Amino acid sequence: MNGAESLVKTLLACGVDTCFANPGTSEMHFVAALDRIPGMRCVLGLFEGVVTGAADGYARMADKPAATLLHCGPGLANGLANLHNARRAQTPVINIVGDQATYHRPLDAPLTADTEGWARPVSVWTRTATHAASVGADAATAVQAACAAPGGVASLILPSDVCWDAGGIVAAPLAPIPVSKVSPDAVQQAARVLRSGQPTLIVLAGTALREAPLADAHRIAAATDARLITPMSNARVARGRGRFNVDRVPYSGDAARARLAGIRNVILVGAPPPVTFFAYPGKSPRPYPEDAEVFVLARPEQDLAEALARLADELGAPAVSLPGSIASHDIAKGAVTSEAVAQTLTALLPEQAIVVEESVSFGRAFYPGTVHAAPHDWLQLTGGAIGDGLPLATGAAVAAPGRRVVALQADGSGMYTLQSLWTMAREKLDVTVVVLANRKYAILLGELAGVGANPGKTALDMLDIGNPDLNWVQLANGMGVEAARADDMARFAELFSMANARPGPFVIELVI
Amino acid sequence: MNGAESLVKTLLACGVDTCFANPGTSEMHFVAALDRIPGMRCVLGLFEGVVTGAADGYARMADKPAATLLHCGPGLANGLANLHNARRAQTPVINIVGDQATYHRPLDAPLTADTEGWARPVSVWTRTATHAASVGADAATAVQAACAAPGGVASLILPSDVCWDAGGIVAAPLAPIPVSKVSPDAVQQAARVLRSGQPTLIVLAGTALREAPLADAHRIAAATDARLITPMSNARVARGRGRFNVDRVPYSGDAARARLAGIRNVILVGAPPPVTFFAYPGKSPRPYPEDAEVFVLARPEQDLAEALARLADELGAPAVSLPGSIASHDIAKGAVTSEAVAQTLTALLPEQAIVVEESVSFGRAFYPGTVHAAPHDWLQLTGGAIGDGLPLATGAAVAAPGRRVVALQADGSGMYTLQSLWTMAREKLDVTVVVLANRKYAILLGELAGVGANPGKTALDMLDIGNPDLNWVQLANGMGVEAARADDMARFAELFSMANARPGPFVIELVI
Known part of the structure; x- marks a missing residue:
């Protein structure tokens, strides 16, 4: 068995x-x-940004990592921006980069x-394999490292001779690193702050944004008048009808500071202290008051759901019923x-859809406006490196067959990784892409x-x-994806319904 | 004057x-x-790989650097692969990366x-600006560093507050760093080796591949029976009718070793010792015999043309007339x-065309087969990071208005940075793109x-x-570029003549 075979078998053994x-x-x-050993589904991307973003989207929905396969330093470089997003999403990825022989x-x-x-810089773990005999063990360690809470990119660099040399040894999966629970002190401290009666903000992130911990967070908020919020961009949020909603910190620093005026305490649950996306002359980089005190209930690597449940119990907070x-x-x-668009999404979003949103400026009403849509997961660009939406949609669709993926995609960002459409066509992925075609970098016009x-x-x-306008119908067709244009909401609704009902991908160019 | 204004004015002062x-x-x-200060031509790319590759192509033809403007670490990351190619091409680039406020x-x-x-890793010089008062001086130093022979990427990272703070100071251009001449010893040593009568190979790279030094190299070869060769991939070679031709080291290690069998001495002129692109089990990584002795006439940062002229004189080598x-x-x-395709290029290539070749597997006959084409410059992918061809063509066309750019582009590589087509359309660049559509990664099938x-x-x-086939006519049209498909050589010749005669870009999808 050569090194490559031991690597593939180890990855499969690790799930x-x-x-x-x-x-x-x-x-x-x-x-x-990969060809000789059955069991690995291989999905080709025509650019590495597609590959790494798809691995991110896959793991966000599968709750386990996919592998990438990239070619040398420059192939990795092409995938770095979406690995940066994966790092910010705390997504487990087994990032395999082939390289020159040792x-x-x-x-x-x-x-x-x-x-x-x-x-x-994008990895929680980086190793260059050195021998065929140890590359199996390297792979098992990479999986363990990537999956350790909160999750991250484990980069295994793979010199070609490590692959072709004989003497590969399949490694057994390593025991997962246990998720640590928060200390009783942390729970009691948070409870004390919440009982103080002072205006308190609870910032929820990561796995706290799944259905059960969100319900516990609402118990806490109802019992204490605390306010709940999430960062502007999140890896995955469970939402829609029958689920508890939490608003996000507004993107605009001014709007955020207005929203959070008067807050005295900030309690972090898997989140860093909120910060504005960019600095502006003479303005605070914090969206909450400078004199607010910051407390940590749970760090990102701790068990966030358990911490919220314990805090709710400590407060004796009763269950709350869902708002109508x-x-x-x-x-x-x-x-x-x-x-x-938000209204039509509310009316037409399929049950258990996966919404991938990279709508940048135009989509500001989408999230608040779809609270009453059918239950769905909402995936976002987490690291601000645009060009993640179409790859995320690709990976999410691979991870969750049977669920419709709806990609709400700004045109400028979509151009970064438009090659994703080809992979959607080849793999016949159930993705409805809505390209929001304003034909400008609108967010930057605002900034200017x-x-x-x-x-x-x-x-x-x-x-x-x-100048010239992009034609997304032609671009999609050129990569084997059917597409149509909508210039008004009636036509959009018609296309959106049709696209969601048919198998495979479809692109709607929505001229805005 | 704020920092940004001092930066723009300094760049303009530095040319x-x-x-x-x-x-x-x-x-x-x-x-x-940039908006307030006239004089800078700004060219937008819809992806950073277009931006950095265009800066590379521009400087290869203009013999002076362009600036880039990239957005934070991830924007830089998207441009790294083509900066890697620029590094290997020894191209001067002023690589400006905006970043978070300090x-x-x-x-x-x-x-x-x-x-x-x-x-x-891609830069000869890297600095993060710290103050508005010094960013002008930073820019002048960056230009000096990028232009120091043999040329390289100077990366200036630009925190936003350094731009917006008042107190910017325009810096005067710094004196260029003189190019060092080779020592008399180096010339005499090379002359001794060449007079030995042993089979000797002279490897020419960089600026040795311009018209005059190539003529001197041929004087040397004719006088001494030395063999001339260039690396497989070069930044820019002057060639065509009326110029001296030099073959390249074959891509295949086996073919290269066969070609260079019996060589006893290798003399380097601005080139590193030749190495195969990849390693293969049990095969030498060197294309020349393991026991050949390697000598350096000139290092890349030295004056290559002057060294060749002196060596030719030292040998008393008479001028040689051009082969028929x-x-x-x-x-x-x-x-x-x-x-x-090579035959048709020979017949139809416009005078003083700039050929940008990223033809990978299919194009192996193009270079040897176009020796008798009209005089032209030939630009290649220098670092093996595919996706450089269309950006290089974009930048070369900006640098050399009035000269036709012909991009010979493999389809798989072309997909990496297809957004280049949009910039060609917007800037109305005189580029004829020939997409070699074999619809596979053919080179990898050979490797497999x-x-x-x-x-x-x-x-x-x-x-x-x-599966699905890419349709380059639709892809080009979707970005505002006219296009047509050719399935046979007659149609190709017709389209190629027509495209070269009209202003602006045109894409020919050549199905192979």
Whole structure:
């Protein structure tokens, strides 16, 4: 057995059975091993940003990691932006990067690059395999590291001779690293703060955004008048009719500070202290008052659901009933607005849909406006590195066959990784892509206005992605995906219903 | 004057007047400064790989650097693969990466990443600006560093507050770092080796591949029976009718070793010792005999043209007349083959065309088969990070208005940075793109065969980019570029002539 075969068998033994790949020459022995050993589903992406973003989307829905397969330092580099997003989402990923043979690397052939150096900033664990005999054990360690709470990217760099050399040994899966529970002190401290009567904010993130812990958080809020909030962008939130809703910290620092004015205490549950996305001259980088005190109920690597349940019990908080949900089937008609799209989504979103939202500026009404949609999961761009939406949708669809994926995709961001559409077509994934075509970097036009400039042609040209207009119907067709354009809400509703009812992908270019 | 304004004015004073950009929020003050200060041509790319590859192509033809404008660590990450190629091409690039404000960075907002850590491996110079008062001087130093022979990427990381703070100071250009000349010893040593009568190989790279030094190299070869060769991939080679031709080291290690069998001495002129692209089990990583002795006439940072001229004089080598050139106007007809495409290129390539070649497997006949084409420059993928061809063509066309750019582009690689087509349309660049559509990663199928595997469905699916077939006519149209398909050589010749004669870009999908 060569090293590559031991690696594939170890991954399968560890439950890793999906590999998003864009291989090259140095990975051919690994490809050959994947070919010989049954059990691994291999999904090709035509660009590495598709591969890494899909691995992120897959694990967010499967709650277990997929492997990637990337080609040398530059192949990794192409996937880094979406690994950055995966890092911020705390997503487990087994990030496999083929590389030059151990003895070839010092010769500095053209493709040789600082593979480890590029991997380390996005990874919780980075290792370059050195021998066929140990690469199986390396893989088992990578899986353990990636899956340790809260989850992260484990990068295994794979020199080609480690793959082709004989002497591979299949490693047994390592025991998962137990999730630590929060201390009684942390629970009691949070309870004391909540009983103080002072305005208190509870910031929920990570696994606290699943259905059961959200219910416990609402018990706590109802019993103490605490306010609940989540970061602006989250890896996965369970929401819709029959579930408890939590608002997000607004993107705009001004809006966030207005919303959180008067807060005296901030309790963190798996979240870092909230921070504005960017700094602005003369403005606080914190969305909560500077003099608020910050407490930690649970760190991201701790058991967030258990901590919330214990805190609710400590407070003697009774169960709360769900607020009334309105099942509306009124679709919007007329002009395309953010609110109108949210209304139609509420009416038409399929049960248990997976919504992948990278709607940037236009979609600000989508999240608040879909509280009463059918139960669904909501996945977001977590690290601000645009171009994650279409890859996330691809991976989520691979992870959750039978559930419809709805990608709400800004056009500028969508262009970063439009190659995802081809993978959706090849794998016949049930994805409805709604491209929000405003033909500009609208968020940046707002930011430029904030700079106080009266923009001229040079600036406008850098923020305008019209001239020429992109035609998403042709782009989708060019990659084998059927597509149509909607210019008003009636046509959108018609296309959206049709797309969700048919198997495979469909792109709706919604001109806004 | 704020920091951003001092930066723009300094760049202009240093002769940097072109900026390939994909800005974000943290760059808005820089965008506003570009807007207020006339003189900088800003070219938008819809993905950072387009931006960095275009900056590479621009400088290869302009012989001076362009600036990039990228957004934070992830924006840089998206551009790294083509910066890796620029590094291997020794191309000067002023790589400007906007980033979080100095005081915001420690708060670890979602987009915060290890910008410096990612930049360093591709850069000859990396600095994070710290104050508005010094960012002008930083920029002048960056230009000096990027332009120091042999040229490289100078990465200037630009926190947003350094841009918006008042107190910017325009810096004067710094004196260029002089190119060092080789020592008399190096010339005499090379002359001794060449006079020994032993089979000797001279490896030419970098600026040795311009017209005059190639003529001197041929004087040396004619006088001493030395053999001339260049690396497989080069940043820019002057070639065609009326110029001296030099063959390249073959890509295949076996073919290279066969070609270079019997060589006793290797003399390097701006080149590293040749190495195979990848390692293969049991095969030498060197294309020349293991016992050959390696000498250095000139290191990459030295004056290569001057060294060759001095060596030719030292040897008393007389001028040589050009070999006979055959101006052929016979286009190929019938089935599409690599040789047929080369024949048609020879017949139809416009005078002073810039050929950008990322043809990977199919194009192996293109270079040897176009020796007698009209005089042209030939630009290649230098670092093996695929997806450089369309961006290089974009940048070369910006640098050289009035010269036709012909991009010979493999389909799999072309998909990495297809967004380039949109920039070509917007800027109305005179580029003829020939997409070589074999609908597979053909080079990898060859490599897989080399692994000895009898490939099954899993492997073939990872190397086949058909199912569904890409439609490059639709993809190009979707980005505003006119396009047509050719299935045989007659149609190809017709489209190629038409495309080269019209202004603006045109895509020919050549089905092979």
